[in-house]
Amino acid sequence: MGCASSIHISDRVVYHGKESEDSHSPQQTNATQHQGNPASGLPLKPPSCKTTLTEVQFGPMKLFKDPLQVLLVFAKEDSQSNGFCRACEKANYRCKMARTPESALECFSEKHHDLVIIDHRHSRHFDAEALCRSMRAVNSSENTVIVAVVKRPDREEASVMPLINAGFNRRYVENANMMACYNELLQLEHGEVLAQFKLRAGNAIFTALEQSQDAIEITSEDQVIQYVNPAYESIMGYQQSELIGKEIIEVPKSEKNKPDLLETINSCILKGKEWQGIYYAKKKNGDSVQQNVKITPVTGQGGKIRHYVSINRPLNDNNKSDKSSERVQAESQTDIQSSKHKDRRKGSLDVRSTTSRGSDGSSQRRHSSMARIHSMTIEAPITKVINIINAAQESSPMPVAEALDRVLEILRTTELYSPQLGTKDEDPHTNDLVGGLMTDGLRRLSGNEYILSTKPPHHLPSHLTTPLSLNDIPPRIAQTMENEDSWDFDVFTLEAATMKRPLTYLGLKIFSRFGVCEFLNCPEATLRSWLQVIEANYHSSNSYHNSSHAADVLHATAYFLCKERVKQSLDPIDEVAALIAATVHDVDHPGRTNSFLCNAGSELAILYNDTAVLESHHAALAFQISTRDDKCNIFKNIERNEYRTLRQAIIDMVLATEMTKHFEHVNKFVNSINKPLAALEENGGSNDEESVKSVLTSPENRILVKRMLIKCADISNPCRPQELCIEWAGRISEEYFAQTDEEKRQGLPVVMPVFDRNTCSIPKSQISFIDYFITDMFDAWDAFADLLILCSIWTITSSTGKAWMSGSCTA
Numbered sequence: 001m002g003c004a005s006s007i008h009i010s011d012r013v014v015y016h017g018k019e020s021e022d023s024h025s026p027q028q029t030n031a032t033q034h035q036g037n038p039a040s041g042l043p044l045k046p047p048s049c050k051t052t053l054t055e056v057q058f059g060p061m062k063l064f065k066d067p068l069q070v071l072l073v074f075a076k077e078d079s080q081s082n083g084f085c086r087a088c089e090k091a092n093y094r095c096k097m098a099r100t101p102e103s104a105l106e107c108f109s110e111k112h113h114d115l116v117i118i119d120h121r122h123s124r125h126f127d128a129e130a131l132c133r134s135m136r137a138v139n140s141s142e143n144t145v146i147v148a149v150v151k152r153p154d155r156e157e158a159s160v161m162p163l164i165n166a167g168f169n170r171r172y173v174e175n176a177n178m179m180a181c182y183n184e185l186l187q188l189e190h191g192e193v194l195a196q197f198k199l200r201a202g203n204a205i206f207t208a209l210e211q212s213q214d215a216i217e218i219t220s221e222d223q224v225i226q227y228v229n230p231a232y233e234s235i236m237g238y239q240q241s242e243l244i245g246k247e248i249i250e251v252p253k254s255e256k257n258k259p260d261l262l263e264t265i266n267s268c269i270l271k272g273k274e275w276q277g278i279y280y281a282k283k284k285n286g287d288s289v290q291q292n293v294k295i296t297p298v299t300g301q302g303g304k305i306r307h308y309v310s311i312n313r314p315l316n317d318n319n320k321s322d323k324s325s326e327r328v329q330a331e332s333q334t335d336i337q338s339s340k341h342k343d344r345r346k347g348s349l350d351v352r353s354t355t356s357r358g359s360d361g362s363s364q365r366r367h368s369s370m371a372r373i374h375s376m377t378i379e380a381p382i383t384k385v386i387n388i389i390n391a392a393q394e395s396s397p398m399p400v401a402e403a404l405d406r407v408l409e410i411l412r413t414t415e416l417y418s419p420q421l422g423t424k425d426e427d428p429h430t431n432d433l434v435g436g437l438m439t440d441g442l443r444r445l446s447g448n449e450y451i452l453s454t455k456p457p458h459h460l461p462s463h464l465t466t467p468l469s470l471n472d473i474p475p476r477i478a479q480t481m482e483n484e485d486s487w488d489f490d491v492f493t494l495e496a497a498t499m500k501r502p503l504t505y506l507g508l509k510i511f512s513r514f515g516v517c518e519f520l521n522c523p524e525a526t527l528r529s530w531l532q533v534i535e536a537n538y539h540s541s542n543s544y545h546n547s548s549h550a551a552d553v554l555h556a557t558a559y560f561l562c563k564e565r566v567k568q569s570l571d572p573i574d575e576v577a578a579l580i581a582a583t584v585h586d587v588d589h590p591g592r593t594n595s596f597l598c599n600a601g602s603e604l605a606i607l608y609n610d611t612a613v614l615e616s617h618h619a620a621l622a623f624q625i626s627t628r629d630d631k632c633n634i635f636k637n638i639e640r641n642e643y644r645t646l647r648q649a650i651i652d653m654v655l656a657t658e659m660t661k662h663f664e665h666v667n668k669f670v671n672s673i674n675k676p677l678a679a680l681e682e683n684g685g686s687n688d689e690e691s692v693k694s695v696l697t698s699p700e701n702r703i704l705v706k707r708m709l710i711k712c713a714d715i716s717n718p719c720r721p722q723e724l725c726i727e728w729a730g731r732i733s734e735e736y737f738a739q740t741d742e743e744k745r746q747g748l749p750v751v752m753p754v755f756d757r758n759t760c761s762i763p764k765s766q767i768s769f770i771d772y773f774i775t776d777m778f779d780a781w782d783a784f785a786d787l788l789i790l791c792s793i794w795t796i797t798s799s800t801g802k803a804w805m806s807g808s809c810t811a
Helices: 026-034 078-091 101-111 128-138 161-166 178-211 230-236 261-269 323-333 338-353 361-377 381-394 398-411 424-425 428-439 477-480 491-497 500-515 516-520 523-536 546-560 564-569 571-584 594-600 603-606 613-626 640-656 659-683 688-697 700-715 720-747 760-783 788-806
Strands: 008-009 054-058 061-065 067-074 095-096 115-119 144-150 172-173 215-220 225-228 275-282 288-299 305-314
Touching: 026 564, 054 178, 054 215, 054 275, 067 101, 078 095, 078 115, 078 178, 095 101, 095 700, 101 115, 101 128, 115 128, 115 178, 128 144, 128 161, 144 178, 172 178, 178 564, 215 230, 230 305, 261 275, 261 288, 261 640, 288 424, 305 720, 381 398, 477 491, 491 500, 491 720, 500 516, 500 523, 500 546, 500 571, 516 523, 516 571, 523 546, 523 571, 523 613, 546 564, 546 571, 546 700, 564 688, 571 613, 571 700, 594 603, 594 613, 594 720, 613 640, 613 720, 640 700, 659 688, 659 700, 659 760, 688 700, 700 760, 720 760
Parallel strands: 008 172, 067 095, 067 115, 115 144, 144 172
Antiparallel strands: 054 061, 215 225, 215 305, 275 288, 288 305
């Protein structure tokens, strides 16, 4: 649409008669070169009628177009140049003639003509393509239509690509007939020239967008980001280059939004309806900003939605009021009577509407008032708490007010869910585990760089001979999977039987048990190929993060999904998402922690801005692997919206395995699910069943259940039977030992010094991990899912681990 040159071939013209050879006489050429100033072009006979402006409608804009300005570039006067001259006169265009490239360029630089017609027939006079390139190099030339006049071909048609590459928009096959020239000019005026005139007006629109104080984002129909303005960059902290071309779903989302909000927004705008409301956006630095957002679908060609325009205004820009009104609002928050809520909203409208003055009138006041109403009635819970405390401070004694100040300081931090080490800060094992698993590492500027994943993902190895279906699994392998629905299942036996390829076989059986192929509408052969290629992208050289770990997590996930309380909470799409997420959650893991990758300046750490580096990579690579080849694309047959929902759930679960938000996920689960369920059980009553169902099936709680499920499955090793627990402990310790060795070798900060293979006590490290990460999480999960066998095994394992640590039990 004007971003790149296009060319049209005028093949409708008819050649009439021969060209006049007399028109090329040197006398005429010399005479014209001495008239006036040749550098500025030769003005031809002015139009006979008065100058009139043409009204052009461009969306809601009304434009006024001057008569067309045409520049003719012909080295010599001939019948063709005369034909265009007379045609311009007939059409009342402003026309100038230039005889040399130099005068043409100077004239064009001064006037910026709408239309330039260049004689391309006689290369001996000047190089028409070189002249066109020179004109295209002039500022603002992109909106000029340039036409090449070419000879009528004697034999075969020549390609127009050289003309396009030179910058021409159109080719005109020579025809000196005045009406042919006139018709060509009319088509140009009402076609490409008009389109370019409208595009010129688009510059004003983009200037308005660039200067706007609101953050503006434009996406395609597929929700791929096409434009963000400087205000968006300033507010969100991103550069344009980091966002353009990305899908909206790839941009990190704030967890402060209700889980079903995105679904609500999408269902609204996909119907072509405008959506407006409060939305938390996640800035590049991880902070959340509350915004009043208005998303408008833009209908284009074919009556279909072609773009979405999102206008975002941070609420604090519209919520500046004096201290007394803030105090009134804060006090109002504590009143739960509906009548007082109505009075407050009415009062707020009356007061604030008087502060909106200006020439832009009601529209700005209405927009501002709407934003303020939203900010009062749809408030984050933490903001309500802070407002209530602020109001209480006003009438509190000094000691209480000072104590509340300390409370506010705590509430305003971002680490609300991360406990202080307290008495554990003397334990080096706990310190190192927290430092290695819950931070992004020390920032160290050095020349050391850790290169990771510079090669493309693995394709399916040709030597793999996985069975065609479940029925063809060899008996020795099938036997090892007979008890795969039991918590006692031994994945190491399956690992040995399958020559370190347990994920494909166990995946086939578990996915079949849960009807995944039926849900995805994909053949078992596609699932088999997918499992094979996913497993091929796990590193068998890793002692812990390999496909056996993925198989173990898949088994635990399937085990948890069969628990009655979990089944009551999740839908079939949630179950499928959980199984897929478990399968891919550590794909292409390098056997090093996020802290190591950040300290080493790895390519992945740079790509993901030192934030959830590995987890982001696992999720992204899993979908790259899955969708690049139809043979293993298990998603290819599901409906688009269902795919988006499934994809979002898988990504969310994989990202939940990152340990920096471990306590946040656990605390949210306890406060949003465990405590309400416990309260309902204590209170009893006839409506218990319905109330329990409401807690279990709310969209936000289903997300918390899925996160907790995969987190418990991911680090369930201490809860496994003793011999399995000890084997896993040895494997993860060996991986940490190897990382410490490499950190010392490369001169990097050693993030877990206690994991030195010469001095480390594996039992002590495991007990620290159990005490700090496992105990509270599995207590909460057991209270929800009722894991009696699991809980008793965990108790035995914990006590055995302490005996192991004291030396009374050997590994």
